[in-house]
Amino acid sequence: MSPKIDKDTVDRLAHLARLEFNETEKAELVQNMxxxxxxxxxxxxxxxxxxxxxxxxxxEVNILREDVMKVTITQKEALMNAPQKDSDYIKVxxxxxxxx
Amino acid sequence: MNIYDKYExxxxxxxxxxxxTNSKAYSSDSAExxxxxxxxxxxxxxxxxxxxPKANKKxxxxxxxxxxxxxxxxxxxxxxxxxxxFYADLPKGYQITQDKTPICxxxxxxxxxxxxxxxxxxxxxxxxxxxxxxxxxxxxxxDTLIDLNRAGVALLEIVSEPELKNADExxxxxxxxxxxxxxxxxxxxxxxxxxxxxxxxxxxxxxGSKTFGRRVEVKNMNSIRNVKLAIEHEIKRHIxxxxxxxxxxxxxxxxxxxxxTTFSLRSKEMANDYRYFPEPDLPPVIVSVDYIExxxxxxxxxxxxxxxxxxxxxxxxxxxxxxxxxxxxxxSYFEDLIQxxxxxxxxxxxxxxxxxxxxxxxxxxxxxxxLPAHQLSALIKLVDDGKVSSSVASQTIFPALIKDPGxxxxxxxxxxxxxQESNTGALQELxxxxxxxxxxxxxxxxxxxxxxxxHFMGEVMKLSKGKxxxxxxxxxxxxxxxx
Numbered sequence: 001m002s003p004k005i006d007k008d009t010v011d012r013l014a015h016l017a018r019l020e021f022n023e024t025e026k027a028e029l030v031q032n033m034x035x036x037x038x039x040x041x042x043x044x045x046x047x048x049x050x051x052x053x054x055x056x057x058x059x060e061v062n063i064l065r066e067d068v069m070k071v072t073i074t075q076k077e078a079l080m081n082a083p084q085k086d087s088d089y090i091k092v093x094x095x096x097x098x099x100x
Numbered sequence: 101m102n103i104y105d106k107y108e109x110x111x112x113x114x115x116x117x118x119x120x121t122n123s124k125a126y127s128s129d130s131a132e133x134x135x136x137x138x139x140x141x142x143x144x145x146x147x148x149x150x151x152x153p154k155a156n157k158k159x160x161x162x163x164x165x166x167x168x169x170x171x172x173x174x175x176x177x178x179x180x181x182x183x184x185x186f187y188a189d190l191p192k193g194y195q196i197t198q199d200k201t202p203i204c205x206x207x208x209x210x211x212x213x214x215x216x217x218x219x220x221x222x223x224x225x226x227x228x229x230x231x232x233x234x235x236x237x238x239x240x241x242x243d244t245l246i247d248l249n250r251a252g253v254a255l256l257e258i259v260s261e262p263e264l265k266n267a268d269e270x271x272x273x274x275x276x277x278x279x280x281x282x283x284x285x286x287x288x289x290x291x292x293x294x295x296x297x298x299x300x301x302x303x304x305x306x307x308g309s310k311t312f313g314r315r316v317e318v319k320n321m322n323s324i325r326n327v328k329l330a331i332e333h334e335i336k337r338h339i340x341x342x343x344x345x346x347x348x349x350x351x352x353x354x355x356x357x358x359x360x361t362t363f364s365l366r367s368k369e370m371a372n373d374y375r376y377f378p379e380p381d382l383p384p385v386i387v388s389v390d391y392i393e394x395x396x397x398x399x400x401x402x403x404x405x406x407x408x409x410x411x412x413x414x415x416x417x418x419x420x421x422x423x424x425x426x427x428x429x430x431x432s433y434f435e436d437l438i439q440x441x442x443x444x445x446x447x448x449x450x451x452x453x454x455x456x457x458x459x460x461x462x463x464x465x466x467x468x469x470x471l472p473a474h475q476l477s478a479l480i481k482l483v484d485d486g487k488v489s490s491s492v493a494s495q496t497i498f499p500a501l502i503k504d505p506g507x508x509x510x511x512x513x514x515x516x517x518x519x520q521e522s523n524t525g526a527l528q529e530l531x532x533x534x535x536x537x538x539x540x541x542x543x544x545x546x547x548x549x550x551x552x553x554x555h556f557m558g559e560v561m562k563l564s565k566g567k568x569x570x571x572x573x574x575x576x577x578x579x580x581x582x583x
Contacts, residue, residue, distance in 0.1 A: 016184075064156070067157060093243065
């Protein structure tokens with residue numbers, strides 16, 4: 001089977017996920033991802049023409065919640081896992097430059 | 101011919117309204133604006149693995165309410181979808197929205213064009229989604245600060261068809277949307293605080309062309325006026341570009357309110373590949389006919405309906421009717437008032453004159469107005485019965501009533517000795533007295549100088565200390581002079 005994933009696909013996906021790879025890693029990813037597709041391709045051997053896509057694992061509907069506010073965690077807890085923070089905010093690298 | 105007249109503009113608006121719910125769209129943390137950063141959060145909002153969202157009932161209710169008000173078709177079987185993109189203020193890496201099954205389809209908003217004619221602007225869809233957090237780029241020199249209080253707050257996105265023809269129509273469309281969402285009590289409509297936001301898709305083409313020009317999306321306009329300015333700027337920019345032999349780039353731009361211009365946000369950040377797929381964590385929501393009818397039965401009268409009622413049934417002018425329906429609170433006060441008086445024109449005049457001035461001078465809204473409608477209707481009756489003149493009612497009794505809202509207008513008029521003299525016998529005496537003072541002038545009047553009646557009336561008013569009912573006195577005076 002011809003490979004479906006090439007370096008361009010990896011570049012595009014990497015950009016969408018904001019990840020960076022070097023050339024060796026990219027080559028590895030091309031291989032890995034193609035292997036995954038081949039694996040999943042196995043499912044295409046079945047004829048699913050008359051099968052509705054399965055989205056939900058149960059057939060319950062209208063599982064809704066009343067509009068009631070609840071406090072479950074504190075600000076301190078909220079910030080606990082942030083790699084970078086100050087007392088109030090999560091800090092991330094600047095994603096826009098301020099020069100307009 | 102002006103080069104700008106060679107082109108026509110096509111505008112579509114995407115309006116996001118933040119819903120007035122207590123909790124967020126898919127989690128129970130507070131949706132309130134203005135709290136300390138990162139205090140209104142939960143593990144769901146923070147996108148922690150293994151957490152499960154649960155949809156807020158109120159969001160469905162508000163979406164149906166808006167859909168009914170805008171004559172949309174309500175989608176019976178609703179699914180949620182994930183819109184995937186990577187950004188620091190979107191902790192999950194996707195926004196929960198609706199893709200193929202927006203809760204409302206079709207519908208329309210009626211606006212007035214610049215000549216006052218009605219124009220129907222069709223809607224594509226309204227769907228439910230959640231807001232992202234807030235990125236603050238200008239407070240820290242090195243980093244962007246993230247506040248996730250807003251992340252997950254319930255939004256409805258209203259998408260119009262590209263049918264608006266100019267910036268003024270966009271202005272009018274947005275004003276209508278804001279009036280309506282406020283009226284329905286589903287959004288506070290505050291653009292400065294971002295609870296109502298608008299993105300404009302603008303393109304220009306030569307008049308009569310069948311193909312739309314290249315489309316530019318403009319964002320970040322924090323008032324209805326700025327939406328208008330941004331669109332005007334874009335139209336001019338596009339035409340200038342085309343006239344100079346260039347082309348318009350498909351682009352997303354931001355409005356700079358200080359310069360009145362737009363600048364490109366074009367960058368790799370904007371790559372539009374959202375890879376929508378159904379959100380498996382939220383089961384479908386089925387909206388039944390019973391449910392829709394239940395919501396319909398609790399809908400308030402809409403501004404448009406009230407406008408037509410005021411015009412057609414109460415015979416008020418366009419101007420009066422539009423003032424009275426501009427805000428829900430004014431409309432409901434007026435509705436209350438017209439239950440209590442049938443002098444609709446007087447009721448409208450009070451609202452638009454004395455009451456409005458009082459609200460403006462004290463910088464308060466009608467909710468804080470101290471007089472209940474029955475007091476105002478009693479005041480109207482006092483004037484209609486000829487007990488006081490309308491100027492005495494608004495200038496003297498109204499302020500006294502505000503100071504002492506427990507008092508009745510009649511009582512105040514009596515206490516302040518303001519009841520007009522309309523007792524014909526008493527007035528007759530005063531008229532005779534006045535005329536006796538000026539026998540020469542009475543003669544002149546009888547010889548045709550009828551303008552002198554004003555002079556006699558003045559004398560009567562003086563004698564009555566301003567309490568003579570001018571209408572009655574005038575008629576009696578004429579009769580007396582014609583004797």
